[in-house]
Amino acid sequence: MPTRLDDLLAVGAEDRPALTVKGDTIDHGELRRRVAAAAAGLRGLGLRPGERVVINLEKRIETVVAIFAVAAAGGVCVPVNPVYKGPQLCHVLADCAARVLVTTAARARFLTEADPAAGSLAALTHLVIVGSPDGAPNDREVSTWDDLLSRPEPLPPVPVTESDVAAILYTSGSTGRPKGVVLSHRNLVAGALSVAGYLEHTSDDVVLSVLPLSFDAGLSQLTTAFAVGAHVVLVNYLMPGEVVRLCARHRVTALTCVPPLWLQLLEQDWPEEASRHLRYFANTGGRMPATTLARLREVFPSARPYLMYGLTEAFRSTYLDPAEVDRRPDSIGKAIPNAEILVVRPDGTPCDPGEHGEIVHRGPLVALGYWNDRARTDARFRPYPPGGSPTVPQLAVWSGDVGYRDGDGFLYFVGRTDEMIKTSGYRASPTEIEEVAYATGLVTEAVAFGVPDERLGQAVVLVVAGPDIDVATLTKALRRDLPGYLVPARIEVREALPRSGNGKFDRTALRQELAR
Amino acid sequence: MPTVELPAKFQDILRQHLPYADSGDLDGSNELAGLGLDSMSIVQLLGDIEDGYDVELPDDIVNEDTFATVDSLWLALAPLVDSGRSGT
Numbered sequence: 001m002p003t004r005l006d007d008l009l010a011v012g013a014e015d016r017p018a019l020t021v022k023g024d025t026i027d028h029g030e031l032r033r034r035v036a037a038a039a040a041g042l043r044g045l046g047l048r049p050g051e052r053v054v055i056n057l058e059k060r061i062e063t064v065v066a067i068f069a070v071a072a073a074g075g076v077c078v079p080v081n082p083v084y085k086g087p088q089l090c091h092v093l094a095d096c097a098a099r100v101l102v103t104t105a106a107r108a109r110f111l112t113e114a115d116p117a118a119g120s121l122a123a124l125t126h127l128v129i130v131g132s133p134d135g136a137p138n139d140r141e142v143s144t145w146d147d148l149l150s151r152p153e154p155l156p157p158v159p160v161t162e163s164d165v166a167a168i169l170y171t172s173g174s175t176g177r178p179k180g181v182v183l184s185h186r187n188l189v190a191g192a193l194s195v196a197g198y199l200e201h202t203s204d205d206v207v208l209s210v211l212p213l214s215f216d217a218g219l220s221q222l223t224t225a226f227a228v229g230a231h232v233v234l235v236n237y238l239m240p241g242e243v244v245r246l247c248a249r250h251r252v253t254a255l256t257c258v259p260p261l262w263l264q265l266l267e268q269d270w271p272e273e274a275s276r277h278l279r280y281f282a283n284t285g286g287r288m289p290a291t292t293l294a295r296l297r298e299v300f301p302s303a304r305p306y307l308m309y310g311l312t313e314a315f316r317s318t319y320l321d322p323a324e325v326d327r328r329p330d331s332i333g334k335a336i337p338n339a340e341i342l343v344v345r346p347d348g349t350p351c352d353p354g355e356h357g358e359i360v361h362r363g364p365l366v367a368l369g370y371w372n373d374r375a376r377t378d379a380r381f382r383p384y385p386p387g388g389s390p391t392v393p394q395l396a397v398w399s400g401d402v403g404y405r406d407g408d409g410f411l412y413f414v415g416r417t418d419e420m421i422k423t424s425g426y427r428a429s430p431t432e433i434e435e436v437a438y439a440t441g442l443v444t445e446a447v448a449f450g451v452p453d454e455r456l457g458q459a460v461v462l463v464v465a466g467p468d469i470d471v472a473t474l475t476k477a478l479r480r481d482l483p484g485y486l487v488p489a490r491i492e493v494r495e496a497l498p499r500s501g502n503g504k505f506d507r508t509a510l511r512q513e514l515a516r
Numbered sequence: 517m518p519t520v521e522l523p524a525k526f527q528d529i530l531r532q533h534l535p536y537a538d539s540g541d542l543d544g545s546n547e548l549a550g551l552g553l554d555s556m557s558i559v560q561l562l563g564d565i566e567d568g569y570d571v572e573l574p575d576d577i578v579n580e581d582t583f584a585t586v587d588s589l590w591l592a593l594a595p596l597v598d599s600g601r602s603g604t
Binding site for chain 1: 549556578583
């Protein structure tokens with residue numbers, strides 16, 4: 001039985017394809033060799049168990065090798081979204097006190113303009129540069145990826161148990177900057193085996209990786225494929241036509257996307273050779289509209305639809321049995337194997353069928369908390385059942401998501417009671433958008449929130465006030481400092497923003513006004 | 517690899533959509549995804565090219581081979597835009 005993240009690589013047949021990017025394919029044997037070599041290289045740099053390695057790369061072979069090599073070296077891998085801009089990247093590097101950054105020379109240039117307000121980067125002593133190191137900042141020790149793989153000496157195994165930290169995935173809450181969800185080896189391995197089990201992955205599967213690897217569902221595609229020795233095809237998603245062509249070229253059997261991506265994919269022609277091999281399609285990151293689901297089932301008549309729900313704090317959580325999709329297409333299904341999902345009242349007692357309550361996640365997929373954030377961890381990770389326990393209490397994730405259960409035990413997602421924005425499958429807090437708006441120096445007041453949007457789930461709206469605001473200039477500045485999915489779809493300029501009785505901005509009034 | 521001459525105008529339009537490109541000359545062999553082009557900015561890039569060169573891009577060039585590297589994008593565009601014909 002695998003106990004560590006890197007144990008998942010042991011399954012694949014030596015000469016079967018493991019990973020493809022564009023025209024390059026490596027087999028499972030080569031993947032294992034590169035991971036072992038990179039792990040030795042990282043330890044050669046002085047990486048100690050538990051130290052963080054941030055991986056900021058578009059999808060390439062090295063990105064995947066680095067994720068597993070960090071785990072094999074006993075370190076903690078922190079894959080960040082490759083569409084992050086400087087402020088988000090610097091926040092992550094400072095927040096997790098990363099020791100090593102694996103990146104490209106072009107991406108590393110952000111370090112030279114790092115904003116001290118993002119926090120200290122003093123812990124960051126090493127850069128590992130994939131590709132040419134020309135132009136990389138040289139105020140830290142720089143190694144190339146090739147250097148890393150060329151250290152010959154074998155090293156004794158690092159003592160790592162399944163309860164040690166394997167990864168930190170940054171995600172947003174209702175306020176503040178993104179927080180690091182801390183995942184153990186056990187979380188990732190239990191998640192991989194559970195999800196690979198219900199999706200019935202086998203070594204014959206070809207999994208197309210469209211989602212970012214920094215996203216729980218994206219990382220899960222790697223682990224659930226490797227756990228059975230399957231083949232992963234990576235794509236840096238630029239245009240939907242490429243997904244169609246890759247499905248045909250690689251005979252893709254497994255496709256997982258978020259709702260806005262499905263809408264784009266449905267605008268394409270799907271020739272039979274592209275859809276024929278697809279065994280399933282899976283949706284995550286937001287509710288799939290009924291019309292989208294119906295059209296996907298027409299395009300992929302022989303593929304089973306999996307409607308999934310998860311949150312990073314519990315890695316993955318529920319899925320709807322494809323046999324139930326016609327009966328309850330709005331349901332998020334039931335708990336995945338080896339997890340328990342409850343709907344509870346504020347006092348922790350279970351809700352009756354149809355009664356709305358908070359969705360609570362239990363079991364071995366529950367993460368270890370938020371990195372270096374006791375207060376938020378204590379709020380979200382609490383014992384279940386609440387109250388006294390005859391043993392050390394097991395923590396559950398009190399998700400903040402509101403849902404209910406029908407008479408047959410199937411779960412339904414209702415919404416959130418806080419300010420968290422869900423857009424394009426991502427979670428976002430108003431703060432991270434407002435902070436960047438203020439940092440442009442172009443506005444004196446800013447409020448961001450989500451409004452319902454057919455394509456995106458929610459669209460980001462930014463309402464600002466200040467003297468002589470030029471929306472085009474503001475948009476350009478926001479594009480520079482925000483990843484694309486956080487750039488407001490709509491910017492409204494007011495003379496002043498409404499305030500509620502306590503002097504805070506009246507978000508509710510603004511949202512109600514602009515949601516129309 | 518033949519050396520491709522990249523007109524300044526093309527570089528200026530493209531650079532605005534590449535968050536990881538520096539202010540110097542673009543290296544034609546660089547991959548656009550590596551320089552930070554993403555699925556959201558590509559739509560704006562297409563619009564900026566069409567406006568900047570007053571052309572309409574045919575659907576058959578909007579694919580991953582065209583948008584692979586700086587060079588591949590220019591090689592696809594050059595025959596469609598005036599400056600490509602005059603070689604400047």
